[in-house]
Amino acid sequence: MSSGFEKRLLVVWLALCAMTIVSLLAGSSDGRDAHMPNAAITSSTIAIALIKVRIIFREFMEVRHAPVLLSRLTDLWVLVTAVSLLGTYWAGMAFSTG
Amino acid sequence: MSAAATEAGTLPDAPSGSLLHRIVWHWRHNPKWELWFAWWMMVVFYNLYGVLFFMVTRVQPPPPAWLDASSVVQWFDDRHQGLLVGFAIVFLITGFIVPTNALLAYSMRRMSVSRAFPYSYLVIYSMSAVPGMLLTCVALTVGAMRPDRDPELIHWLYDFAFMAFDGTMGVFLIGSLVWMLAILLDENRVFPKWFAYLNLCNALTEVVVSPAWIFKRGVFAWDGAITWWIDMVVFVIYTTVFITLLRRMIVREDFGTGPLPELRTEEEAAEDARKPSVSMGTAR
Amino acid sequence: MRRTDGELILLWTLPALGVIWISAFLIFPGFVHPMSPTMSAEEVAAFYRDPKNLPRIRYSMILFNWFGVGMIPLLTLLVLQIRRMAHRTPIFSYCLLGCMAAGPTLFLIADLFWLLAAFRPERDPALIQLFNDLAWVTFTSQVPYLIAQSVILALAIYLDRQSRPVFEPWVAHFNLLIAAALVPAAFVGLAMGGAMAWDGLLSFWVKNVAIGLWVVVMGIVLGRAIHRQRAEEGVAA
Amino acid sequence: MTNVASDGSRPRGGDVQSLADEPAEATGYVPGQPDMWAFVLFEAFLFTGYFVVYMVCRIQNPELYLQSQAQLDLRIGTFNTFVLLTSSWSVARCVQSAREGEFRSALTNVFLTILFGFVFLVSKLLEWAHEIGKGFGFSSNEFFSFYYFLTAIHFLHLLIGFIVLGVVVHQLWSPARRSQELVETGATYWHTIDFLWVIIFALLYVMR
Numbered sequence: 145m146s147s148g149f150e151k152r153l154l155v156v157w158l159a160l161c162a163m164t165i166v167s168l169l170a171g172s173s174d175g176r177d178a179h180m181p182n183a184a185i186t187s188s189t190i191a192i193a194l195i196k197v198r199i200i201f202r203e204f205m206e207v208r209h210a211p212v213l214l215s216r217l218t219d220l221w222v223l224v225t226a227v228s229l230l231g232t233y234w235a236g237m238a239f240s241t242g
Numbered sequence: 243m244s245a246a247a248t249e250a251g252t253l254p255d256a257p258s259g260s261l262l263h264r265i266v267w268h269w270r271h272n273p274k275w276e277l278w279f280a281w282w283m284m285v286v287f288y289n290l291y292g293v294l295f296f297m298v299t300r301v302q303p304p305p306p307a308w309l310d311a312s313s314v315v316q317w318f319d320d321r322h323q324g325l326l327v328g329f330a331i332v333f334l335i336t337g338f339i340v341p342t343n344a345l346l347a348y349s350m351r352r353m354s355v356s357r358a359f360p361y362s363y364l365v366i367y368s369m370s371a372v373p374g375m376l377l378t379c380v381a382l383t384v385g386a387m388r389p390d391r392d393p394e395l396i397h398w399l400y401d402f403a404f405m406a407f408d409g410t411m412g413v414f415l416i417g418s419l420v421w422m423l424a425i426l427l428d429e430n431r432v433f434p435k436w437f438a439y440l441n442l443c444n445a446l447t448e449v450v451v452s453p454a455w456i457f458k459r460g461v462f463a464w465d466g467a468i469t470w471w472i473d474m475v476v477f478v479i480y481t482t483v484f485i486t487l488l489r490r491m492i493v494r495e496d497f498g499t500g501p502l503p504e505l506r507t508e509e510e511a512a513e514d515a516r517k518p519s520v521s522m523g524t525a526r
Numbered sequence: 527m528r529r530t531d532g533e534l535i536l537l538w539t540l541p542a543l544g545v546i547w548i549s550a551f552l553i554f555p556g557f558v559h560p561m562s563p564t565m566s567a568e569e570v571a572a573f574y575r576d577p578k579n580l581p582r583i584r585y586s587m588i589l590f591n592w593f594g595v596g597m598i599p600l601l602t603l604l605v606l607q608i609r610r611m612a613h614r615t616p617i618f619s620y621c622l623l624g625c626m627a628a629g630p631t632l633f634l635i636a637d638l639f640w641l642l643a644a645f646r647p648e649r650d651p652a653l654i655q656l657f658n659d660l661a662w663v664t665f666t667s668q669v670p671y672l673i674a675q676s677v678i679l680a681l682a683i684y685l686d687r688q689s690r691p692v693f694e695p696w697v698a699h700f701n702l703l704i705a706a707a708l709v710p711a712a713f714v715g716l717a718m719g720g721a722m723a724w725d726g727l728l729s730f731w732v733k734n735v736a737i738g739l740w741v742v743v744m745g746i747v748l749g750r751a752i753h754r755q756r757a758e759e760g761v762a763a
Numbered sequence: 764m765t766n767v768a769s770d771g772s773r774p775r776g777g778d779v780q781s782l783a784d785e786p787a788e789a790t791g792y793v794p795g796q797p798d799m800w801a802f803v804l805f806e807a808f809l810f811t812g813y814f815v816v817y818m819v820c821r822i823q824n825p826e827l828y829l830q831s832q833a834q835l836d837l838r839i840g841t842f843n844t845f846v847l848l849t850s851s852w853s854v855a856r857c858v859q860s861a862r863e864g865e866f867r868s869a870l871t872n873v874f875l876t877i878l879f880g881f882v883f884l885v886s887k888l889l890e891w892a893h894e895i896g897k898g899f900g901f902s903s904n905e906f907f908s909f910y911y912f913l914t915a916i917h918f919l920h921l922l923i924g925f926i927v928l929g930v931v932v933h934q935l936w937s938p939a940r941r942s943q944e945l946v947e948t949g950a951t952y953w954h955t956i957d958f959l960w961v962i963i964f965a966l967l968y969v970m971r
Contacts, residue, residue: 149859157852161845168841171969179829182971193965197958204855205954211791217804225811229818236822276617326715333667333712337625337674344620368624372631383715384659392652439802449919456902467816476809497614
């Protein structure tokens, strides 16, 4: 049993680190001194961050064992944050180009 | 006044009839009169403050921190009579916020914690009204009294008023933390533990106000989206929650020193029926 | 026994305080004929610059600065008497503790503004007038805790349901009357002249006489209550 | 709507192989005091408020934000994220060890958490010192106001987190205490520091 949780937590941690590296690569893909608006980088970064948060909720914070209500509430937060952040960003892009 | 009816609901033999009749009855017979008095003072005066600050004087939501002297003079002119009348009423009634602090202190006295907690909370919150509210009202009254004063001086009074109002966060920060710690240590179950954590949230918003001392415009100024609007939402939620919880506390109060009896919902009554209960006798 | 000995000493500081306050009141040149809010900035500045006035302003306000919060020990005695009343909760004594933390602080702030105005009277008259306004408005309008104190004390006395209450019911009626007398002072911002202005009959004379009367009457009543308590506890011991 | 349906709809990192036994795992158990979750959710929505304000300000002046953002070092941000993820991992292991009665291992893990928290603290202080040294302070421009505000309010949560971990150590130290509930409550708080940072990292360092 002991090794069961060890292995699972290790896998979760490795996955989170891998996703962080993806963010790092995305963030350095356009060079350090030439920062330009880039919807692809922004959207993927925010999406990756929220997926990471959801993994932290479900695995580290054990929401997957928790009552459905808590599971729904945390998912609701992820959803609200995703919609409001991406929505604001996309609206801003639409206004500045239009 | 439907809320008065719910208050009567805590006493099975309370009379129905006119509001005055019921108040007189409770004054004579209700053993919890002192607590209900403090609670009703709290509800009435929080609402009155809302009306006075948002509608009569119209100083909240706060005006921009970046106004120049001539716009500030205009701002005072627009509200001249409202400021003078509204703040006069504030001066009249502010003292009646003290029963609120007394009730909050009482909630800590009912807990299984040291008396140091209620006393420090009582002093912190009684003192907080002076810089946090009354100085604001004095400065704005003085500003409104002489519209022909040098605009630069009126501008200074305006800054003084709003900085005093938004910038004295330390007292509320420490007060919330004292309450939080008391609730976490309490074994009498006066408040649920989540309310302790909500106190921490409220305390953190007091930290968030502090940039108002630095910024004249934007989201961190005294009228900013973060320092004012988001904090106000938190404060309203926090206040609503503690008014509700204090009401539950009074309903549950048994004037003992042990754990406060729970409110008896149907589920709990059914649970009590299954296992022998010792607390039932003291609950009523 | 030892407890009330100390209380009696605190109580007898009251006459001494009274003498100090009355003399400070008389020394301040702006009180006996209270300064009018209609004075122009130059007139206010001249008042502070007048070499006959300036020392009197400073010394009277320094006296108030020393002894302004002298009431707090006496109010504490009042709190202890409320504790003896037949109440179920300490709500009323907590209320009075709250009032006494905030009330004298406000008087201290008014005092501070007067002293600031007198510190550099050669300053721009508009600034002297600003400090003078702040001082007078704070001094006059800041009655909220005095009103609440009287009303809450009255309620506490009415609810003291025992065969020999700590204070007799007339003390409660008296406190309500005092509270009513303090009400007009809160509206000082509205009038530059007449009875409501800060030098007027209601806002100045009625208010300050009411406060003085309250201190005297409550001092006597408190003394009687403490003496009775001593007698009762002496019998018990 | 069952728990499984909502799980399956979203891609997840490392636990795809365990999806099969999901229904058996949904035991309806909340680790620690459920009360702490009220705090977590309240703070989470509060931070969403701060993030949205940041976003709204940012889209009005994207150039300024992009230029200022180039002054931050993405590698430091990534390092911070690694450190906090690792601290979260170790506090999760602490909870599991304590649950199985292996208190020595639980204590080791909570000390590791404190260590990683401390590494984060030091690196944040150094980063602030570096930015201030370059002349970018709290009121230099809008981006830096948000940068210092978000990192500082997060830092404050971290400082409170050390007190919380202190309580966890205190519980695990003596066999007389060892309240599993308090250990789990403390861990829930610590994970909050972690997941809030993940979003702050994305918004301040990476997005364009």
